[in-house]
Each structure stands twice: as structure tokens, then as C-alpha cells.
Amino acid sequence: MKKIAIYTLFSLAIFSGCKKNNEILVDGERPEERVTEALTKYKTTLTSSPFGWKAYLYPNGGGGYSFYLNFTDKNRVTMYADLDTDPATTSMESSYRIKANQIPSLLFDTYNYMHRLSDPNPNVFGGVSGWGLYSDFEFSFLQQERDTLKLEGKLLGSKFVLVKASKAEQDAYNAKGLYNSMVVSSKYFDNNKNLYFSIDGTIKLQTLFNYSQKTLSVIWDDKGTINTVSAPFVFTLTGVLLQNPLFVNGKMFSEFIWDATTGNFYTTVDNKRIDVIAASGPLLPLHALIGINYSSIIVPNATSYPGWSVDFVARRAAVANAILTGPYSLRLDRMIFSFNTGQQSLGLTTDIYQGATKFTGVFPFTYTKTTSGTYKFTAGAPTGNGSLIVKEMAPITTQRLSADQFTLDYFINPTTKQVLGQFKSVEHPDFTFSGTLQ
Numbered sequence: 001m002k003k004i005a006i007y008t009l010f011s012l013a014i015f016s017g018c019k020k021n022n023e024i025l026v027d028g029e030r031p032e033e034r035v036t037e038a039l040t041k042y043k044t045t046l047t048s049s050p051f052g053w054k055a056y057l058y059p060n061g062g063g064g065y066s067f068y069l070n071f072t073d074k075n076r077v078t079m080y081a082d083l084d085t086d087p088a089t090t091s092m093e094s095s096y097r098i099k100a101n102q103i104p105s106l107l108f109d110t111y112n113y114m115h116r117l118s119d120p121n122p123n124v125f126g127g128v129s130g131w132g133l134y135s136d137f138e139f140s141f142l143q144q145e146r147d148t149l150k151l152e153g154k155l156l157g158s159k160f161v162l163v164k165a166s167k168a169e170q171d172a173y174n175a176k177g178l179y180n181s182m183v184v185s186s187k188y189f190d191n192n193k194n195l196y197f198s199i200d201g202t203i204k205l206q207t208l209f210n211y212s213q214k215t216l217s218v219i220w221d222d223k224g225t226i227n228t229v230s231a232p233f234v235f236t237l238t239g240v241l242l243q244n245p246l247f248v249n250g251k252m253f254s255e256f257i258w259d260a261t262t263g264n265f266y267t268t269v270d271n272k273r274i275d276v277i278a279a280s281g282p283l284l285p286l287h288a289l290i291g292i293n294y295s296s297i298i299v300p301n302a303t304s305y306p307g308w309s310v311d312f313v314a315r316r317a318a319v320a321n322a323i324l325t326g327p328y329s330l331r332l333d334r335m336i337f338s339f340n341t342g343q344q345s346l347g348l349t350t351d352i353y354q355g356a357t358k359f360t361g362v363f364p365f366t367y368t369k370t371t372s373g374t375y376k377f378t379a380g381a382p383t384g385n386g387s388l389i390v391k392e393m394a395p396i397t398t399q400r401l402s403a404d405q406f407t408l409d410y411f412i413n414p415t416t417k418q419v420l421g422q423f424k425s426v427e428h429p430d431f432t433f434s435g436t437l438q
Helices: 002-022 031-047 085-089 167-174 177-191 310-324 397-401
Strands: 053-058 065-071 076-081 092-095 097-101 103-107 138-145 148-153 159-164 195-197 205-210 215-222 225-235 239-248 251-259 264-269 272-275 296-299 331-340 345-354 357-369 374-379 405-412 419-425 432-437
Touching: 031 097, 031 103, 031 138, 053 239, 065 167, 065 225, 076 085, 085 177, 167 177, 177 225, 177 239, 177 251, 177 264, 195 264, 215 239, 296 419, 310 331, 310 432, 374 397
Parallel strands: none
Antiparallel strands: 053 065, 053 159, 065 076, 076 092, 097 103, 103 138, 138 148, 148 159, 195 205, 205 215, 215 225, 225 239, 239 251, 251 264, 264 272, 296 331, 296 432, 331 345, 345 357, 357 374, 374 405, 405 419, 419 432
């Protein structure tokens, strides 16, 4: 028995020794040594860039946001960001860590501009309660290509790209270059709603910069078929950079650069400069742009308005009177018709007042749309104070919006020449109403 015990112990010792030796898998290094080496490598890479990094973060919830980051070997990082005015002009410092979480990871572990995108309080930077914009602040290193690092969010899979900055770029960030680019770009977008460029000289590609959602869409009509491509974008020192290149008829473009001399943007296709042009009027039908270039049609508080038919004027007056003489003595104000193309939904938000106190009633609809732009709306359950005025709103909602098919069109205010958006009933051509496009 003693011999058996001794042999057993001896075998265990040998097995234990073999197990330890088997940990040496690659180039004579144990796993923990390779991890330590990788962590050191990435930290050295981050801190050895003498002029910092340009960084582009694309949250899982959509859009894109640019940063300028400067890492120190003391685990501190300073940054600018294109989130808003202050982040673009005032640097913020926080801590960071390089850590082995299964694979080498970059963690921003104290609150900074990046955390605003994932702040659970939507009052901070919008988004969804509890999640914000579905963004990350802890990332896994994926790969390094020359002066570029590619990372991915550990929780939500946000894409994060770092590119080494030059001395000139560092100086520009410190001199409010990012802020200046944002101001010039957004002002240009606001003042020019009908932008386009042409790759082949024939098809006009309407270019829609939605800087509130940080997405760019290109829409064009190809022999009666409406086509759309889109991508998230970030503001840069020179203009706008897309997350991924877009292709139209096999031609690629990925960036729009601001030319201060000519006062317009341009892109490059096949090494050729293509200028973005501001058209005097809409290039495409409204149904192709609503929910993309325009999110809403706002019908004002009025007794009559350009583009309102006699039938709509009468029905709105009946609704206003019913709400006012109803049990809550409410006053009907403006009505906002908001489109969400991704969800194929329309939200009718009514502003209603009791004295000086404002309330809102929301009437949700889903819709289908034909290729020619004919809508069919289906009503959902009203929310907010909408449930209190369902019967009173019926002349507009139940008897028309839910019952009829509609088209959308532009309507030019004959007095101001302002371009409005107009609903037109198919079954009742005498029922039309309009409002400002937003």
C-alpha cells in the first residue's frame, strides 16, 4: 500500500509539473506574460503619440461623435469633443486605465465628455432613459494599422477609432478649430436645405446633413425610383467625415470638406473635386425627404392659413370649439405632425392650454406608403392628455387621418414665398392643410 501511495504521489508530481510546463504556449511566454506585454504595448502606443489622437466614436444607437484625446503615462487623459459648444472649446481631464478584461481593454473610468453619450438621464444628452444614446466608455482593442487603432465597446459594441494627430492638428484643436468647424458647418446646413452634388453631371444627389442626429443621407431619383444611402458622420477640423464610405453607381465618397474661399463644401470622387451646390428649391418630392431632411410639419394656431382648405378650416374650428366647451375648458393651439421613417410612424402632438398652463395630447399612427408617396395611416391609442380629447379631435383624426389616404406636397406661401409642407386627402381633395417644415 505504501508503494502504491508513493507511486501515486510521484505521478501527481509529474502531472503537476507537466501542467505547469504546458502553460508555455507561444514563444516561451506564459499567458499572463503575454497579456502584460500587450497592455504595456497599448499604453506605450497611446502615450507616445506626441500630439495626441483624433478619435471617432459611433454609438450603437446611431450617429457619430469626434474627440481629440491626449493620454499621459499617469493614467490621465484630456479631451475635446464635438458634442456641443463647451466640449468643443473647453478641454476636460479624466482618468483612464489599460486593463486585461479577457482581451486588452481601454477604460475611461471617471466621468468625462464621452460618458454624456451613455448618461442614463436623457436630460443630459437625450437618448433613452437608462441608456442614453446606447454608447460605450469601455473598449476592447481589436487591431492596429499603422497610425490607427480600432476598438469596440465592451457592453454595446460601439465602434471607436483613434488616429494619430499631427502638430498642426493639435494646435488647431487647442485654438477652437473643432468649434469653428461645427459653427460654420451647422450654419451652412441651416441656411441651405436643398444641397446636392452630381458625380456624372446628370443625376443630382440631394445631400442631407442631419447634425442633430449626426447622420448624412444622399437621395436621388434614378428613372422614377427614389434611392437613398446614409451613414453616421462626425465633425472634423476640416468639415464632415463619414463612418464608412458611401457608394452611388459604383462611385465612392467618404468626406465633405469646407472651402472657406468658395464658401461651400466639396467631396472627392476618383481624385476629382466635386462641389456641393445649394439649389434654390426642393429637388425631390416631399415624401422622399420627410423624416430625413424634415422631421415634422407644424400646423400653427390660427383660424386660417395658406394651404388650408375650407373643409379643414371648418373641421379645425369645430375641434377647437368642442375642446373649449368640453369638461376641461381647454384651448387648442398648434399641432405637430412628426414622422419617423425607421418605425414608419406618425405622431400628432396637440398643444392644449388650460388657462396659461400647457398640456400635450399625443395621437400616434403607423403608416404604409406606396413608392409614389401615398400614405395610409392607422391610429394607435392616444397618450398623455390625448385620451381626454379623443371625441373632440374626431373631425380631423377619426374622420380624415384614419379614414383617408394622403399625399404630401410642397406649398409655397404666396405672401412670404416660404416653402411649407401640405397634407392632401386622396378621397376628399377638398381637405388639405399645411404647416412649416422642420
